[in-house]
Amino acid sequence: MVSVMNEINHNNHQNKGMTVSLQDLNEPQYQAVTTTEGPVLVIAGAGSGKTRTLVYRVAHLLAQGVHPESILLLTFTRKAAQEMLWRAGILLNDSCKRVVGGTFHGVANTLLRRYGSYLGFSSNFTIIDRSDAEGIVNLLKSSLGLGGKNKQFPTKRVIVNMISGAVNKSIELESLIHEQYGHLSEHVDDILSLRTSYEEFKFNHGLMDYDDLLVNWKRLLAEVPEAREIISGNFKYIMVDEYQDTNLIQADIIRLMAYNHDNVMVVGDDSQSIYSFRGADFYNIMRFPKIFEETTIVKLEENYRSTQPILSLTNDIIRNATEKYTKSLFTSIEGDKKPKVYGARDELAEARFICKKITEFYEGGTEVKEIAVLFRSGFHSYKLEIELASNGFDFEKRGGLKLTESAHMKDVLSFLRVLENPIDNLSWNRILLQLDKVGPKTAQKITQAIINAEDPFQALAEYPVGKAWEKGLKSLAGLFEDLRAKELSPAMLYEIVLDYYQPFFEQIYRDDYPKRQKDLEQLKAIISSYEDLQTFIDDTALDPPETSAAVHAAVEDKLVLSTIHSAKGLEWDVVFVIGLADGRFPHASAELGAQREEERRLLYVAATRAKKRLYLTYPRELMTPDRQFRRVGMSSLLSELRPGLFERIEDTSQGFSFPTTRPETISVSTVKRRKGKRLSLRDFSVGCRVDHPFFGEGEVRKIVQPSTLEIAFNRHGVKSLHVDYAKLKLL
DNA sequence: AAGTGCCAAATTTTT
DNA sequence: TTTGGCACTT
Numbered sequence: 075m076v077s078v079m080n081e082i083n084h085n086n087h088q089n090k091g092m093t094v095s096l097q098d099l100n101e102p103q104y105q106a107v108t109t110t111e112g113p114v115l116v117i118a119g120a121g122s123g124k125t126r127t128l129v130y131r132v133a134h135l136l137a138q139g140v141h142p143e144s145i146l147l148l149t150f151t152r153k154a155a156q157e158m159l160w161r162a163g164i165l166l167n168d169s170c171k172r173v174v175g176g177t178f179h180g181v182a183n184t185l186l187r188r189y190g191s192y193l194g195f196s197s198n199f200t201i202i203d204r205s206d207a208e209g210i211v212n213l214l215k216s217s218l219g220l221g222g223k224n225k226q227f228p229t230k231r232v233i234v235n236m237i238s239g240a241v242n243k244s245i246e247l248e249s250l251i252h253e254q255y256g257h258l259s260e261h262v263d264d265i266l267s268l269r270t271s272y273e274e275f276k277f278n279h280g281l282m283d284y285d286d287l288l289v290n291w292k293r294l295l296a297e298v299p300e301a302r303e304i305i306s307g308n309f310k311y312i313m314v315d316e317y318q319d320t321n322l323i324q325a326d327i328i329r330l331m332a333y334n335h336d337n338v339m340v341v342g343d344d345s346q347s348i349y350s351f352r353g354a355d356f357y358n359i360m361r362f363p364k365i366f367e368e369t370t371i372v373k374l375e376e377n378y379r380s381t382q383p384i385l386s387l388t389n390d391i392i393r394n395a396t397e398k399y400t401k402s403l404f405t406s407i408e409g410d411k412k413p414k415v416y417g418a419r420d421e422l423a424e425a426r427f428i429c430k431k432i433t434e435f436y437e438g439g440t441e442v443k444e445i446a447v448l449f450r451s452g453f454h455s456y457k458l459e460i461e462l463a464s465n466g467f468d469f470e471k472r473g474g475l476k477l478t479e480s481a482h483m484k485d486v487l488s489f490l491r492v493l494e495n496p497i498d499n500l501s502w503n504r505i506l507l508q509l510d511k512v513g514p515k516t517a518q519k520i521t522q523a524i525i526n527a528e529d530p531f532q533a534l535a536e537y538p539v540g541k542a543w544e545k546g547l548k549s550l551a552g553l554f555e556d557l558r559a560k561e562l563s564p565a566m567l568y569e570i571v572l573d574y575y576q577p578f579f580e581q582i583y584r585d586d587y588p589k590r591q592k593d594l595e596q597l598k599a600i601i602s603s604y605e606d607l608q609t610f611i612d613d614t615a616l617d618p619p620e621t622s623a624a625v626h627a628a629v630e631d632k633l634v635l636s637t638i639h640s641a642k643g644l645e646w647d648v649v650f651v652i653g654l655a656d657g658r659f660p661h662a663s664a665e666l667g668a669q670r671e672e673e674r675r676l677l678y679v680a681a682t683r684a685k686k687r688l689y690l691t692y693p694r695e696l697m698t699p700d701r702q703f704r705r706v707g708m709s710s711l712l713s714e715l716r717p718g719l720f721e722r723i724e725d726t727s728q729g730f731s732f733p734t735t736r737p738e739t740i741s742v743s744t745v746k747r748r749k750g751k752r753l754s755l756r757d758f759s760v761g762c763r764v765d766h767p768f769f770g771e772g773e774v775r776k777i778v779q780p781s782t783l784e785i786a787f788n789r790h791g792v793k794s795l796h797v798d799y800a801k802l803k804l805l
Numbered sequence: 806a807a808g809t810g811c812c813a814a815a816t817t818t819t820t
Numbered sequence: 821t822t823t824g825g826c827a828c829t830t
Contacts, residue, residue: 151820179820204819284820352819451817456821473818513807542807616820639818661817676818808830815823 107339108134113332113366114339115317117359119403120388120682121379121645124341125158127372128313131339132173135311146309146331147175150316152617154643158315174309178324179284180616182291185305186282187608192298193290199282200495201615205479207234207272207283209500214271218264228258228265235351237269241285242353244322279499279525288323295330306331316643317342317362321353329365336366345392348639348676350668375402379645381409384688387719388681394714395674413681413688416723417708420695425461427691428650432467432633435648435687444647446634448680450659454652455635462633473637476618482583482590483597487614489571490564493557494608496530508578509546516543531558549574564610565602572598638680649684651677654692654709665710677711690720758783763805771805 107114107127114131118124132145149155155175176184187197202210211230228236236255240247247269251262258265276282282290295302312332314320317340320328332338340362347356363369377385385405418424432445449455452473462469477483485508488501495501499521506517520537527533535551553574557567572594579594580587600619604610634646653659660673681688696706707713758764762774764785772787 177820287820349819351817453816453821476819511807515806637818664817672818806830809828811826811828813823813825816821 107131107372110370111337113336113362113369114372115359115362115369116339116341116372116374118341118343118372118374119377120343120346120679121377122374122403123378124343124374125154125315125643127374128315128339128341129158131313136173140311142172143174144308144310145173146181146312147173148178148181148312148314148328149175150177150319151643152177152180154315177616178291178320178327179287182287183612183616185294186287186290189294189298189301189305190290192301193294195290196280198495199280200491200498200501201287201612202276202281202283202500203479203615203618204234204284206281206500207238210272210275210281211268214268214275218268218271227261228255232258233265233268236265237272238283238285239351239353241289242321242323243355244353275499278497280495280497281500288321288327292323292327292330295327295333302330302333306333306335310335311337312339314338314340315342316346318344318347318356318359319349319354320358321355322358323353325358325361325365332366336368338366345395345675346642346679346682348642348672348679350672375404377403377405378407379685380405380682381407381411381686383409383412383719384681384684384686387413387688387715388678390715390719391674391678391681391711396671409686411687413684413690413720414723415708415712415720416689416691418691418693420703421457421693421697422461424652424691424693425458428458428652428689429461429465429467431650431689440647441631442633443631445650446636446641446644446646446648446683447650447652448636448638448641448683449651449653450638450661450676451653452637454658458652459635467633469633469635471635473640477593477596478614478618480590480593482579482587483593485579485582486568486571486575486594486597487611489553489557489575490567490607491611492530493554493567494611497525499525505550508575508582509543509550511540511542512546516540520547531555564604564607565598567607568598568601638676641683642679645683645685647685648687648689649680650689650691651680652691654690654712655694655696655706656709657706658692658696659709660711674711758804765805 107116108130116124116127118127128147132147135145136142147155147158149158155177158175183201186199190197190199208230211233215227215230215233232255236247236250239254240250243250247266248262251258251265276286295305309331312328314328319342328338328340340359342356342359344356344359347354350356363371380388382405385403389403416424416427418427428447432442435445436442447455447458455471459469459471478487485504488504491498491501492505502521502524503517506512506520507514512520520534523537524530524533531551531554534547534554537547539547553570556570562570579590583590596619600614601610604613634641636644638651654677659677660670664670664673681690690712692706692708692712694705694707696704698704758774758777760774760777763771764774765771772785774783775786776784
């Protein structure tokens with residue numbers, strides 16, 4: 075079973091101790107939770123100790139003599155599972171260590187490896203992530219003659235979103251397209267056939283995506299009575315944290331897992347449902363009492379986290395929700411500091427404000443790890459990151475790219491993946507493309523030969539070589555001979571792979587391979603703790619290790635920068651929510667209806683992370699992707715709030731002369747460009763004539779700081795061009 | 806067929 | 821900052 079137990083002891087330092095004793099079980103609000111028989115639904119607000127009720131329930135069950143291995147704790151993220159069981163460990167000493175816990179996907183993986191043969195598939199599947207899925211779709215797009223010049227056709231990312239969305243919401247892809255992607259209706263047939271090819275591709279190559287894990291888990295329970303008996307018989311008590319984040323399939327799975335005992339306890343808060351893009355549906359909470367008759371509903375309304383002024387504001391955020399089923403939270407925590415709202419002139423001013431405040435808090439005695447900066451999207455913090463770094467602040471960024479999503483990591487993992495699953499087309503392709511003189515065409519041909527052969531590795535060794543790449547293919551075949559020669563530990567295998575890969579690595583990433591080398595070494599450390607290669611591969615797919623910088627940071631007292639999604643379930647003394655500007659938050663394509671409601675809940679989640687102090691900030695001017703500046707207003711989510719609930723801070727960073735000379739961040743690429751006879755903005759003036767290699771002659775109409783020119787071309791109209799990129803000549 | 810260099814466009818959130 | 825497409829060279 076997914077064993078998070080082993081990791082718990084190593085992670086102690088990360089947790090702030092929750093000191094509880096068994097006597098706490100007698101607190102009235104937990105009585106119902108711990109002593110009720112049958113299904114229990116706990117609806118509770120932010121900071122009310124939801125997870126704690128789960129731990130208490132486990133404690134109670136164990137005290138009653140329930141066998142720990144018959145308790146299954148399902149949580150959303152692996153981190154949450156670790157934290158929960160660690161807490162249980164404090165309460166229960168060692169007996170909890172045999173409680174089974176993990177994520178839905180992790181448990182699905184284990185069960186499918188063990189019982190997948192009931193459904194008629196091999197247990198040798200490889201789990202693919204989003205970018206793999208996008209890769210497959212891209213491949214199929216061109217082979218089906220879609221996309222390309224047809225700019226109207228949706229991108230691979232949109233297609234993967236659609237396919238996955240249809241699965242998660244349990245509706246037909248076709249109706250989903252009409253409902254949510256109306257403008258793509260004319261492509262319905264193409265998209266459907268693309269989906270069919272995608273399913274075939276995965277099936278033929280032993281690949282399974284995240285959705286498949288859940289779908290097949292459900293099928294196993296629903297369609298194979300024998301498997302259902304065994305599996306649900308094993309787990310007599312099922313508990314789910316963050317229930318508002320489950321989708322319909324997961325709700326069905328829970329129903330089936332408990333089909334003969336109904337011992338289910340779920341905990342959730344409908345106001346914190348922020349994963350609907352992945353099919354999560356907070357109606358699951360409302361439906362729960364209907365699915366499980368005789369459900370006991372427990373509401374927890376006391377907040378143990380935040381001060382009253384913060385709570386008043388967060389209550390007001392959710393007050394405006396069009397649909398809510400909630401409770402009004404109260405607290406007895408003292409505090410009189412109202413949340414602050416700050417409108418900065420631009421992103422730089424916003425970043426400087428944050429730096430200044432952090433310094434103040436630090437000097438006032440707040441630990442840096444008790445401060446967090448939260449934002450809607452990963453890239454919203456770029457400016458702040460630069461500013462923090464130049465002021466000498468250390469920080470840890472959460473969310474964004476995972477270690478195993480980087481190209482060099484995928485490269486090395488591919489070798490290990492084909493060892494376990496020799497028909498993994500994607501990985502073979504990746505490996506072969508590294509060879510000199512082998513491109514997409516050749517790689518695809520060789521891959522086909524390999525995966526259709528009886529003995530794939532022999533087929534590789536015997537493949538009729540072309541002169542140009544004979545040497546490369548032979549040495550590759552030699553590598554696999556070494557890898558398969560005898561039983562080797564994952565760590566040994568990895569050593570051999572690295573040895574082979576190193577020269578390719580230095581060639582492919584010659585610009586920055588020293589930086590990437592650290593990642594390869596980090597993986598070495600991780601892999602050496604595994605005895606079994608398959609487990610290692612599964613774990614890296616389901617729970618990618620963090621980048622070396624983040625691992626390093628976790629040990630130290632560091633400021634946290636995080637997307638709101640990754641901050642869920644955590645809390646800090648001081649929280650800054652940045653980028654609360656129109657078009658950013660709510661996200662530009664989510665300004666209406668249900669999507670906007672989700673953005674509101676997202677802000678609610680962000681604001682409720684704060685224990686003592688809360689700052690909400692926004693820039694009045696943003697740089698758009700094409701390097702233009704655009705004035706923006708305060709987020710509509712903020713302007714809806716009752717003014718008395720927060721204080722405004724005036725922008726004091728104003729007041730210097732025009733024209734502004736901004737401190738410029740000089741990247742390697744700009745330095746390179748400067749070396750040439752590249753012109754800079756001050757070489758131009760309004761009205762001067764220029765020549766562009768493609769657009770021809772034109773006249774400068776406007777100069778937009780820091781580096782954009784608006785030029786009216788004789789034949790191509792008005793264009794905005796970046797002075798560093800456009801090859802302009804002065805006439 | 807494969808590799809290289811250049812330009813312009815895009816950039817949600819995650820198991 | 822990264823990526824995809826295109827035109828050009830090997």
